[in-house]
Amino acid sequence: MSKTIILFLAISLFSCNNLQKKELSSNVGSRKDSSKKSNTEIEKILERQLKAGGYSTYYDTDYAFYEYDKTDLDISLPPIINLLFHYGYKRIDEEVFIKKIQTIFGVANRYDDIFYINSFDKCFKPQKINYYDLDGFRKDLYFSIENKIILNLYSLPEIIDYQKEYPEIASKEFNFPNEVTRNGNTEKIYLTKWKDITDLAEQRTKNISILVNRNKYLFNDSKASFVWLKTHDKFFLESLVKTFGYVQDKDLLKWVLEKNLLKNGEDDVEEFAKILWTRNCDNKIEVHKEVFDFMLTQNEIEREKYAASLLLFRDYYKNKGNDLSFSELTKIRAIVCYYGTKMSDNYFYSFFPYLHSEKYAEEFKKNNYYNISDFKELYEDAKYGGINEPY
Numbered sequence: 001m002s003k004t005i006i007l008f009l010a011i012s013l014f015s016c017n018n019l020q021k022k023e024l025s026s027n028v029g030s031r032k033d034s035s036k037k038s039n040t041e042i043e044k045i046l047e048r049q050l051k052a053g054g055y056s057t058y059y060d061t062d063y064a065f066y067e068y069d070k071t072d073l074d075i076s077l078p079p080i081i082n083l084l085f086h087y088g089y090k091r092i093d094e095e096v097f098i099k100k101i102q103t104i105f106g107v108a109n110r111y112d113d114i115f116y117i118n119s120f121d122k123c124f125k126p127q128k129i130n131y132y133d134l135d136g137f138r139k140d141l142y143f144s145i146e147n148k149i150i151l152n153l154y155s156l157p158e159i160i161d162y163q164k165e166y167p168e169i170a171s172k173e174f175n176f177p178n179e180v181t182r183n184g185n186t187e188k189i190y191l192t193k194w195k196d197i198t199d200l201a202e203q204r205t206k207n208i209s210i211l212v213n214r215n216k217y218l219f220n221d222s223k224a225s226f227v228w229l230k231t232h233d234k235f236f237l238e239s240l241v242k243t244f245g246y247v248q249d250k251d252l253l254k255w256v257l258e259k260n261l262l263k264n265g266e267d268d269v270e271e272f273a274k275i276l277w278t279r280n281c282d283n284k285i286e287v288h289k290e291v292f293d294f295m296l297t298q299n300e301i302e303r304e305k306y307a308a309s310l311l312l313f314r315d316y317y318k319n320k321g322n323d324l325s326f327s328e329l330t331k332i333r334a335i336v337c338y339y340g341t342k343m344s345d346n347y348f349y350s351f352f353p354y355l356h357s358e359k360y361a362e363e364f365k366k367n368n369y370y371n372i373s374d375f376k377e378l379y380e381d382a383k384y385g386g387i388n389e390p391y
Contacts, residue, residue, distance in 0.1 A: 041071075041075060042075055042078075042079075042156065042166070043166060043168075043169050045071060045072060045075040045156065046156045046157075046162055046166055046169050047169050047172060049066065049072070049155045049156055049157065049194075050157070050162075050169065050170070050172065050173045050176060050193070050194055051176050052065055052066035052191070053065070053066075053176075053191030053192050053193050053194065054155075054157065054192050054193065054194040054196075054197045054200070055191070055192040055197070056189050056190065056191050056192070057189070057190045057192075058187070058188075058189050058190075062136060063136070063189055064132070064133060064134055064135060064136030065180070065189050065191070066132075066155075067132040068131040068132050068138070068153055069131050069132065070129070070131060072131065072153060072155070073114075073131065073142060073151075073153055075156065076151070076153075076154050076156065076159060077144060077147065077151075079156070079159055079160050080149070080151055080154075080159060080211060081147055081149070083159070083208055083211065083212065084149060084211065084212060084215055087208075087212045087216075088212075088216065089149070089212065089215050089216055089219075089220065090220050091147070091148050091149075092148050092219050092220075093148075094145065094148065097143075097145075097148040097219065098145075100218065100219060101115060101143060103246070103248065104218060104240060104244065104246045105117060105122075105141075105240075105244045105246070106122070106244050106245060106246075106280075107122055107123060107244075107281055108143060109125045110145075111128070111129055113144070113145055113146055114142050114143060114144055114145060115142070115143035115145065116129050116140065116141070116142055116143075117140065117141040118140055119137070119139035119140045119141065122243060122244065122281070123280075123281035131153060138152060138153045138154075139152070140152070140153065148219065149215050149219075150214055150215055150218060150219075151211060152210075152211075154207060155194075157194040157200065157204075158200075158203060158204055158207050159204060159207055159208060159211075160204075161201075161204070162194070163195065170195070173193055173194065173195050174195075176191075176193065177191070178190065178191055178193070179191060206232070209228070209232065210232070210233055210236075212225070213225035213228045213229050213232075213233065214229065214233070214236065217229055226251065226252070230255060234259075237252065237255070237256070238256050238259065238260075240252065241253060241256045241274075241275055242256070242271065242274035242275060243274070243278075245278050245286065245288060247288055247290045247291055247294070248290075250294060253291065253294055254294075256275060257275060257291075257295075257306070260272045260275060261305060261306070261309045262308075262309040262312040262313060263308075263309070263312075264312075267312070269312075269313060269316045272309065272313060273313070273316070275288070275291055276288060276291060276292075276313070276332070276336070277332055285324070285328050285331065285332070287331060287332060287335045289335065292335065292339040295339065295343065296339065296342060296343065300344075303343045303344050304343075304344050304346070306343055307340055307343035307344045307346070307347040307350075308347075310336055310339065310340040310343065310351075311340060311347060311350055311351070313336060314333070314336060314337070314340065314350075314351060314354065315354075317329055317332070317333070326363070327363060327367075330355075330360060330363045330364075331367065331370065333354075333355060334355065334360070334363075334364060334370060334375075335370060335372075336351070337351035337352050337354070337355055338351075338352075338370075338372060338375055338378060338379070341378055341382050342378070348382055348385065349382055349385030351382070352378070352379055352382040352383040352385075353382070353383055353384065353385060355379075355383065356383040356384060361379075364376070364379065
């Protein structure tokens with residue numbers, strides 16, 4: 001190899017190393033600038049939240065004084081993501097993430113970089129999200145599409161130890177007022193500062209645990225997180241079945257059924273009904289045949305319990321005023337009676353005799369016996385046995 005070529009290679013290698021060093025230095029600088037900017041934004045929002053206090057009251061009544069917006073949600077994402085990864089959450093592909101949301105929640109409205117579900121009305125699709133609830137509720141569900149996670153709207157003090165991580169901002173809290181006025185200084189709103197909430201650390205721990213375990217259960221299929229949620233986040237777990245109609249997870253379905261089986265007149269029949277059927281966003285009722293099919297796959301002891309519960313449910317709509325049409329009522333009753341009859345020989349004549357009149361026979365036929373192959377045969381065999389009192 002000639003000296004000229006060797007010299008050329010040496011110069012090229014030196015130039016490449018310098019270029020790489022410059023690029024590396026530039027990237028490090030860029031990350032530092034980004035981190036500095038992010039930190040400044042967090043400090044800005046944190047100070048705003050500290051000024052508003054942790055709680056506010058008006059004439060001894062809880063009052064939603066602080067007006068949350070999208071920046072409150074966005075600013076909480078970096079610490080939440082760090083916490084999730086720290087506790088073992090594994091980010092999934094976007095396609096899988098979206099499919100899981102559709103499977104579990106059925107409906108989720110997209111607003112730029114998030115999916116949003118209103119906690120009081122899953123079918124509600126506003127033009128834009130109102131992050132500020134006049135009653136102070138923050139139970140709505142948000143899904144970060146970029147980060148593939150579910151989260152609630154938290155104030156920063158509810159998820160980070162702000163006094164430790166941002167001591168300079170935290171020190172300002174001592175000088176913030178304990179009350180503010182409105183309507184020409186005639187009405188006072190009293191503020192409880194975040195630093196004065198005695199169990200804030202415990203609240204923060206629970207919030208983080210809920211975030212971690214919801215995400216690991218929903219998107220990482222974690223059995224350990226499912227066990228944790230059954231004890232510490234029961235309402236959320238039940239809502240997956242009762243509100244959103246998610247019945248694919250048989251362990252979850254079995255747990256929700258066990259919690260809501262009817263044993264006497266004091267049980268909440270409405271809650272049991274939410275497992276069996278729901279009204280979808282097209283205003284049509286959906287009877288969850290998958291739930292009834294699951295009941296049939298259980299052992300004899302379990303089937304007896306389910307049949308007894310369905311029997312108590314059987315009369316629920318008999319004299320109850322509701323917004324169900326005759327056709328809708330009949331569909332619910334028919335499927336309850338069909339599966340109740342099949343559940344156990346002891347209950348063979350306990351259901352269909354209540355639906356033996358001609359008006360029901362016509363409705364069944366009109367609806368092709370709800371596409372259940374042996375419905376007609378079972379109905380004919382059981383409708384005149386036992387008690388013979390039509391609805």
